[in-house]
Amino acid sequence: MNPVRIFISSVQKEFADERAALRDYLRGDALMRRFFEVFLFEELPAADRRTDVAYLDEVRRCDIYVGLFGNDYGYENTGGLSPTEREFDLATAEGKYRLIYVRGTDDAARHPKMRALVRRAEGGLIRKRFNTPSELVAGLYAALVEYLEEKQLIRSSPFDAAPCMKATLDDLDPERMAWFIRTARATRRFPIAPDASPHDLLEHLNLLDDGRVTNAAALLFGKQPQRFLISSEIKxxxxxxTEVAKPIPSYQVYKGTVFDLVDAAVDFVLSKIALSVGTREAGPQAPVRYEIPKEVVAEAIVNAVAHRDYTSNGSVQVMLFSDRLEIWNPGILPPSLTLEKLRQAHGSVPANPLLAEPMYLAGYIERMGTGTRDMIRHCTEAGLPEPEFAVSDGFRTIIRRTLAPGQTPQPESQPESLEARVLxxxxxxxxxxxxxxxxLGQKEISGQLNKVVRQLLADQMLEYTIPEKPGSRHQKYRLTEKGRATAAKHGSGGDTP
Structure with a gap:
């Protein structure tokens, strides 16, 4: 975004210290520097134009006019007006956002024309009085923060509750919302009717702000969320x-809704860690065991997506090394939590509450603060070290890899047939x-995969999860009894179940 230009108007000699203090603060503070650009007339380079024309041009260019009124009125032109009054009049005529600060409380000591200007200013503006440069800086800071909130450049409410600029209901996917309703009803007994309209769903989930689509709505149901929130992707x-090094054997950048991101990243990791498939002695479904429990992988990735700082330009990163899995997100722990408390019973404090609630309803997360403790428990049961959590330039989860008995690393080349890997x-x-x-972990030729799926369907190894809608975008495939038996052979190295 273009910086917000601030014009500081005053008698330069009288307010030399205050002008310098404001300049240094506005350029030195991280928040102020990010949004504002301050103009001081004394910093204007020499130019072949009249000074009164130059400063009035700067008033026209500014977004915010800051007037410092004191005792002196300043040099008067042939019309009897000082530069300060002319600047104030032009800012008023141009409809600029005006902030007026008056030094001192003794109006009797002011130049008569300055007294008149103060009275005129206070008739239509809220003005503040100050005595020291530090008081002026504090007052202007508070006013500028209020300005940023009014313009929705910053917000005191969570980011996910703010309106998503330029996004409309047409940018959301009705089919994705219908999938969500079906899933939430089955998973959490979601009370919304299956045929509810997109508007009714968004209203129920508090995902509209005065009728406008919120950031959470775009992240959950957007057709292309990254059009509006470019960093909402997973790398x-x-x-x-054990270290980051090129060439990278496998690298993917995933885009889509938060549900798409989680599913894609979890699949990426699971396709590259050790896998064993047991026998069907205990039931019709052959047990599958990953070297890192799937629940741990999913929880770490879901946490990174649900609790990250979406105002950051950083993206969630999932990095699998030979000895560990690292998940990083641009975010911090809320003030009420510490790294130690993550290992104990603790309350749920979502960074993005309107994003977290639908993810809970769809079964992706729990909302009782049990996620990190569940990760610790699953790792311990699998014979792995407890996960490590760290906060530095973001939040990092580290899961160590230690193969359980009977497991072997997944071959990097994955020499099995495409059919076997699909199963x-x-x-x-x-x-x-x-x-x-x-x-599958690599860019398969679309035609190849389509051919394999068609053949597996014909061989009755696969079936549709929604038989009545074979062409649906969200249609999925599952194994039949025959398919499970064949998959068990491939997953366990050829042992017959």
Whole structure:
């Protein structure tokens, strides 16, 4: 965004210290520097034009006029007006955002024309009095923060509750919202009717702000969320060693809704860690075991997506090394939580509450603050070290890799046939064609995958999860009994179940 230009108007000699203090503060403070650009006439380079024309041009260019009124009136032109009064009059005529600060309380000591200007200013403006440069700086800071909030450049409410600039209801996917209603009703007994309109769903979830689409709505249901929130993506990388090094064997950048991001990143990791498939002695479904429990991988990635700072330009990063899995997100712990408390029973303090609630309703997260403790428990049960949590330039989760007995690393080349790999992926959970493609861990030729899926359907190894809608975008495939038996052979190295 273009900086907000501030013009400081005053008698320069009388307010030399205050002008310098405001300049230094506005240029030195991180928040002020990010949004504002201050103009001081004394810093204007020499130019072949009249000074009165130059400063009035700057008033026209500014967004905010700051007037410092004291005792002196200043040099008067032939019409009897000082530069300060002419600047104030022009700012008023131009409809500029005006902030007036009056030094001292003794109006009797002021020049008569300055007294008249103060009275005129206070007739239509809220003005503040000050005595010292520090009081002036504090007063202007508060006023500028209020300005940023009014313009919705910053917000005291959560980011996810703010309106998503330029996004409309047409930018949301009705099919994705229909999927959400079906899933939430089945998972959490969501009370909205299956045929509810998109507007009714968004109203129920508090995802509209005066009829406008919020950031949370765009992240959850947007057709292309990254059009509006460019950093809302996940970068996944797989390294053979223990350090970041090029060339990167596998690197993917995933885009889409938060549900798409989580599914894609989890599939990326699961496709590259050790997998064992047991026998069906205990039931019809052959048990599948990953070297890092799927629940741990999913929880770490969901946390990164749900609790990140979406005002940051950084993206969630998922990095798989030979000895560990690292998930990083641009975010910090809320003040009420510490790294130690993450390992204890603690309340749920979502950074993005309107984003977290639908993810809970869809079964992606819990809302009782149990996620990190569940990760610790699952890692311990799998014979892994407890996850590590760290806060530095963001929030980082580190999960160590230690192979359990009987497990072997997933071959990097994945020499098995495409058919076998599809079956093994589906043995974990039903997947759409897009999810299968992502889970394979490489760019498969679309025609190849389509051919394999058609053949597996014909061989009665796969079936549709929604038989009545085979062409739906969100249609998924699952294994039949015959498919589960074949997948178990591939996943367990050829042992017959």
């Amino acid at each position: 996944c990388a797989h390294f053979h060693g 093994v992926l589906l043995s974990v959970a039903p997947r759409s064609k897009a999810e299968l493609s992502r889970g």
